Amino acid sequence: MSKVLFVSSEAYPLIKTGGLGDVAGSLPLALSALGEETHLLLPAYPQVKQQLANTKQLASSRYYGLEVSLLETHLPESKVPVWLVDCPAAYDRPGGPYLDNNGQPWHDNALRFALFCKVAVDIALAKLDLQWQPDVVHCNDWQTGLIPALLHPYKERPATLFTIHNLAYQGLFDHQTFLDLALPSALWHPDYLEFYGQLSFIKGGLVFADRINAVSPTYAREILQAEFGNGIDGLLRHRQDRLSGILNGIDQTVWNPATDPHLAANYDSTTLARKGENKTALQQQLGLPVNEKVPLIGMVSRLVEQKGLDIILAGMAEMVKRPLQLVILGSGDVHYELQLIEWASRHPDKLHVVIGYNEALSHQIEAGSDLFLMPSTFEPCGLNQLYSLRYATLPIVRNVGGLADSVTDTNTITLASKSANGFVITEHSTQAMLTTIKRALRHYENSKVWRQLQRTAMAADFSWQRSAAQYIALYQQALRDRDQHTP
Numbered sequence: 292m293s294k295v296l297f298v299s300s301e302a303y304p305l306i307k308t309g310g311l312g313d314v315a316g317s318l319p320l321a322l323s324a325l326g327e328e329t330h331l332l333l334p335a336y337p338q339v340k341q342q343l344a345n346t347k348q349l350a351s352s353r354y355y356g357l358e359v360s361l362l363e364t365h366l367p368e369s370k371v372p373v374w375l376v377d378c379p380a381a382y383d384r385p386g387g388p389y390l391d392n393n394g395q396p397w398h399d400n401a402l403r404f405a406l407f408c409k410v411a412v413d414i415a416l417a418k419l420d421l422q423w424q425p426d427v428v429h430c431n432d433w434q435t436g437l438i439p440a441l442l443h444p445y446k447e448r449p450a451t452l453f454t455i456h457n458l459a460y461q462g463l464f465d466h467q468t469f470l471d472l473a474l475p476s477a478l479w480h481p482d483y484l485e486f487y488g489q490l491s492f493i494k495g496g497l498v499f500a501d502r503i504n505a506v507s508p509t510y511a512r513e514i515l516q517a518e519f520g521n522g523i524d525g526l527l528r529h530r531q532d533r534l535s536g537i538l539n540g541i542d543q544t545v546w547n548p549a550t551d552p553h554l555a556a557n558y559d560s561t562t563l564a565r566k567g568e569n570k571t572a573l574q575q576q577l578g579l580p581v582n583e584k585v586p587l588i589g590m591v592s593r594l595v596e597q598k599g600l601d602i603i604l605a606g607m608a609e610m611v612k613r614p615l616q617l618v619i620l621g622s623g624d625v626h627y628e629l630q631l632i633e634w635a636s637r638h639p640d641k642l643h644v645v646i647g648y649n650e651a652l653s654h655q656i657e658a659g660s661d662l663f664l665m666p667s668t669f670e671p672c673g674l675n676q677l678y679s680l681r682y683a684t685l686p687i688v689r690n691v692g693g694l695a696d697s698v699t700d701t702n703t704i705t706l707a708s709k710s711a712n713g714f715v716i717t718e719h720s721t722q723a724m725l726t727t728i729k730r731a732l733r734h735y736e737n738s739k740v741w742r743q744l745q746r747t748a749m750a751a752d753f754s755w756q757r758s759a760a761q762y763i764a765l766y767q768q769a770l771r772d773r774d775q776h777t778p
């Protein structure tokens with residue numbers, strides 16, 4: 292069993308903006324349950340500190356001239372230790388972990404996360420006198436990218452794994468920032484941290500980690516191609532022998548229709564008829580016509596291009612003509628938000644849009660909908676289709692990334708083999724999306740087939756236990772790779 296320092300810039304329920312938060316809130320628990328000695332390292336944002344009363348100071352030091360303390364606490368309702376990097380000058384401010392209240396990146400993000408990385412490196416090298424040193428440092432996304440780069444020169448160091456949750460976010464800053472951060476000057480090179488004249492945090496992970504993985508096997512393959520590679524596919528092809536994919540799990544206690552406290556009615560695969568009560572409750576709550584028969588399509592998403600908002604908006608005129616209801620919860624790009632609100636105001640009996648972040652409503656939409664729409668252009672893993680499957684809400688997805696790894700299209704063959712659990716859109720176009728929705732609605736008419744699809748969906752195993760076992764194998768691989776390749 293290994294000692295694992297799990298480094299993340301967010302972790303549910305302490306702080307979450309997307310899928311990374313879900314993973315960092317669940318995977319350390321699953322690793323611990325399988326015997327790995329896991330510590331989670333997180334910045335001490337105000338939202339996090341507010342939720343945690345009993346913190347103990349373990350160490351203090353200065354980084355970039357700023358006072359930094361390391362505080363110890365636990366993930367809520369668990370024994371997994373959380374170490375908080377407490378630096379009020381960097382993290383104690385109103386707003387999100389990455390963006391200010393106007394949706395702009397914090398001007399000092401490079402400093403905030405370089406500092407975070409340096410603390411992780413000092414823990415990894417046992418410089419903070421904590422009586423605990425990891426065997427493996429598990430880094431996640433660009434905010435942690437400098438860790439493998441800064442650890443790499445050390446002969447005695449933990450192995451490093453870098454997980455790509457979304458390659459589109461790379462942590463790019465100008466050359467002056469590289470100088471201001473006083474990073475080793477040798478790292479300013481296109482083979483290392485330089486990316487077309489900019490400092491790239493993510494390259495620190497992609498170039499230097501002993502192992503790299505993406506959050507689904509299909510995404511791990513896709514990012515080797517220019518179409519999905521965000522300009523960095525060449526480097527990934529170069530490191531292909533170190534790259535693999537592990538599909539995320541889901542927190543099956545938080546996302547369990549049989550016990551979910553947010554639902555009007557709890558249900559499981561033997562009491563599926565009760566799911567309808569959630570639909571009625573959702574229609575009532577949102578002011579949609581209450582009608583059990585009309586198919587209800589849900590969507591919970593960041594409202595950004597990646598999530599297919601362009602084809603959804605282009606198809607809206609057609610969708611509002613169909614016998615269906617559409618409920619969208621999300622926030623993101625203002626121009627998408629405004630267009631959706633406009634459509635909803637013109638068709639209040641067909642479309643309801645809620646702008647914002649609402650955990651309870653996201654559960655109610657998963658339970659109350661018949662179908663769930665995710666026409667993403669790319670999707671590293673995607674969690675909502677996994678929640679949907681568990682809630683017997685059949686996903687309509689693009690055949691990309693983790694969507695392709697979890698949803699099996701409905702056709703005569705997959706119906707016969709009882710593997711069908713959703714509907715797959717095979718290209719990024721409004722027409723393809725509308726055709727697939729139409730196909731899904733046809734199946735909705737046949738209640739016997741629909742029940743079979745729902746039961747297959749609910750039976751899938753997306754537990755963290757399965758994924759955590761794969762991560763443990765990958766840690767072992769990272770340790771072997773470190774030993775083979777360390778000079």
Ligand code: ADP
Pocket residue numbers: 308309310311313591592593620621622647648649650653672673674675676
């Ligand atoms: P991404 O990480 O790209 O945003 P994922 O599907 O991997 O997409 O994860 C998104 C997570 O964030 C899910 O848990 C989803 O339910 C949640 N989420 C996204 N937008 C909202 C919202 N407006 N309200 C509540 N939860 C949301």
